[in-house]
Amino acid sequence: MTGVHSSAKPATLPIASGKRAARLAWHLLTLRPWMLVLSIALLGAAAGAALLVPTGLGRLVDAVTGVDHSLLDVALLLVAGIAGSAALGALGSMALAAVLETALARLREDFVAAALSLPPVLVDEIADGELVSRATDDVDTVGEVTTGAVPAVVSAGLAVVATGIGLAVLNPLFLLAMLTVVPVHAFALWRYLRKAPRLYAAERVAVAARSREMVSAIQALPTVHAFGWGKAITERIRTRSWNVLRWSLRTRIVQSRFGFRMNMAEAVGLASVLLVGAWLAFSGSATIGEVTTAALLFQALFGPFIALLMLVDDLQSAGASLARVAGVIQLAPAPAGLSAPASAAGAAIAAAVAGEPATPDVELRGVVAAYPGRPAVLWIDELRIPAGQRVAIVGSSGAGKSTLARVLMGLLDVREGRVDVAGLDPALMEENERARRVVMVSQDVHVFSGTLRHNLLMARENASDAELREALESVAGPRWRHTFADGLETLIGEGNAELTATDAHRLALARALVTRAPIVILDEATADADTTDARALEAAARRALAGRTVVTVAHHLTQASSAERVLVMEHGRIVEDGTHVELLDSEGPYRELWAAWSSHRSRAPLEQRAEPSSTTDTERHRP
Template sequence: MSVPLPLASAREVLHELRKSLPRGWWRLPSLIAVVLSAAASGVVGPLALGVVVDAIGAGDDAPPLAWTLAAVMAGAVVTGAVLTAVGMVSASQLFESALADLRERMVDTALHLPPARVEHAGTGDLIARAGDDVAQVSDAIPRVVPALVGAAFTIAVTLVGMAVIDPWYAVALIAITPLHVFAVRRYLRHAPGVYAAERAAMAERAQHLLDTLRGLETVRAYRTAPSHLDRISTASWAVVRWSMRARGIQNLFFARLNAAEFLGMAGLLVVGFVLVANGHGSVGGTTAAMLLFLRLFGPINELLFVVDDLQSALASLSRIVGVIRTAAPRDPVSESSRGPAGVEPHGTEPRDVDPRDVDPRDVDLRGITHAYDAGHPVLHDVSLRIAAGESVAVVGASGAGKSTLAAIAAGVHDPLVGEVDRPRSVALVTQDVHVFDADLRDNLTLAAPGATDDEVHAALRHVGAEDIVARLARGLDEPVGASGTPLSPSEAQHLALARVLLADPAFIVLDEATAEAGSTEAGRLEDAASAAIGGRTALVVAHRLSQAASADRVVLLDAGRVHEEGTHDDLRTAGGAYARLWDAWSRST
């Protein structure tokens, strides 16, 4: 069962946003001044038009007044438009920069998370956060930021303008505020949970899609497409259900806003009628008040409408910041832990080792017990010491725990029980090798960014892969991967082994790294693996027993326990399980 990465609280989101604006905070005062000036410019037009109405009502037909007011209104409109545009662009730039910083810090954190934590969460969850959630926030910024920054100032300035005409107009405007507050509070009561559930459903859908696409050949081979499609369909309909529920909440929210607009307009008309009828107001003043209120429709509706976008963006920000705030991994060099219920510690007492006899390249696994499900251990009290420069092959039946032991030795998983000492420089090569969508040189130098072309060629030559460069028209500059020249499984594995040489780690773990090669390429790839190990400390999960024969020592796992251990020749002579396994393999080859 997957365990999603955590969500951040509103306080944590605000804290991380502040950290993402260390170089842009000085823009805020000037941004506020620009937006406030734009809001003030918008009040000029309705007030001037009110003066025109009163002048006409008084029989004043002096052309200069009309032209003057027209010029003032036109100037206010142009000034307001320019300042609004400047404010929107500046605000968007400021917060887009903050989002870019958040995204970079999220990816950096994700790259340093323990692989086991990412596996437990599911790569779909992480991809959804880095893709869908970042896109959601990025799309919301151009709508939310101008609305939040501009609408608040516009409402405040308009309220002041109404109070200048007559305080009763401001009172009428304030009287309908509870309706807006009610609409927003009811919306906020239900919307956050719905949006969070919608995002989680999207992550679940992404996970099922990734699982199916990554294992497409296996799905076809075992004809399990219907069950995978059922899971994708179920996850997709879950997204649809949550999305429809979100749309329903939106529609109810908008209906309440429309009711507030109607009541506000009616209230202002009543107040204007009473004031004019009693001689306390003018038709021009009422006209100006009504125009100011109509002018508020846009900012108020925009502000309240973007509450929807804001909630969606905050849900996404919570997921993005949740990755950033994830606890830092423990030191992988030397760790110990106790298992959950159903996994009892065995043999966890540290062995007496003279520090003078310990080489920093040694690997020591002591009392390792591990389980993916509580109560069902896959490794039981496994202890293994690999001396510096020694190669140890691990063999056994499928399900014996070989890959789990390799993952723990490499630091991919932490043991539930036991201790692991390993060098800090570790390279793991599995049968699932990725070729990046880049040129051949970049695919190799990612392990050693400073490597020269001569060093790259030497690494390829050392693992017998120089023919890859020879067959590519542009050599190291040839694009490979998804959009470039395809590489065969054997070539991809050779590429991975060449990366190991360029990285030059102290400890190498090969987990059936030759399994993807066809029978015609098996020998070449095994030779390449041996060349990559080349005197380094190595743990090899042997896909073929010929790899075990060339190792310094062989460990036979059976049901998660060390069943036999020794050199290849000693185990064959002993006539035990390894000898029988070797005889059966020899007859089949």
């Protein structure tokens, strides 16, 4: 970016507190409250039906040992237990799946909505890959646990409760024997929870750091190859990957110790139940079949109980990921009462919609702007750009050109002063309204996967095919029909026909035309194109945007020489303002920039210095 920046560490997105993440989880789970209640009732009934199986086996033992139990009754009990638990469990699982899938879909929707609503200035400051990691790794982790671990936790929890009730019905002493495992489980869980949350959080951070490193390397791949940094970058990614592995191994060690303590609890609990059962049987307080039933219930209990505790592992990982996802969602702007300036903006917008004309002028007075948490970087005492004027902003890197462009777009709030773009402060406009008045074409052009029509309708949904074709004709001439063989139905973007950088920028210019916005900001829109293509794009932009107010952050000084007005910036201030010829005649920074640029061009190959055949009157006055 060419705006003024102070050196600082990349910003990081917040991580929500445990309470906020829990509130979000509860809100999502209760989106379908009656379905949630139904699923728990069905799964509880399934857990109760499952108790009939060990009860039937216990009665079978009694029948074999001489206690009067009908074998037919035993058989019916077993069939009812197996069939009932299977049917009720299936219905409960389907109901719970509907609840969880709804919650997961809403979580993804809320995350995407929050991510899209993040202020562009914040997105620029976020470390590379941070948002991508939360949108992929963290959301996927929450999704896997939601569809896998949560149903298992609910089923296991209900099974534990039902088994406890069953043991108490047989004999309260059996329930007391079962409770002997609680201290062992409590100790194991305490030791586990002391370390697991920290380890999982560190693992997620390590994964995010690796993602950032990889995304950064991929984005800078041409530069990496050009400077021979391949080995160094590979080593950095390897270091990040080993860091992920180290944290993963630490979590696995904690898991293994947790599993060992769970096995010890099973041995203690089963021994307690058998000892109590033996005492009750010898004292005549229980039959052999009832002792068998108690042992089978405890044995059946231990599977869900261990699963419940072991799933704490997945829940801890999902909790860490959910906190990271919730950290983004909490940044989404909440509806609030309009302030006085916002109310005024709303009234002006309503008037514009009602048909009252707004003059597409641009005016700034006493503006002081800064990036969040940083000192001021832009100072504009007074600037007025009349409707229809073509203005170029030039200056060295870091002069504040892109910062000024962001202020004009409403993407950076000002600390002081007034910004008036087409009759309104752009920072107070709704996105759709702002797009009707002012649009920006930057050097970062995105081609969406889909048809050419779909890519253009992103600018204005109700644009007709004739308007889309006219926009393409304006920026590319008849050649667009050859570039896009299937016309507006041509598939482009990822997985389809790939566009050249020049064609992608033409597409971006066409989008700007489709919006009908009277003010267009070109922020180094041709910086990624080579010299010949850049000049062709500049000529196309001049033709297509004729009659509109155009503010160009100039990457090539040819853009300044063809503009009606040139603003020269240094250290966040406008230091010169005039036409190309006027500024060349004065002893100032623009003349120095032009001299340095002309000297560079004189050393370039002749074919790279060829001017476009169509020149404006201003271009004919170049030295």
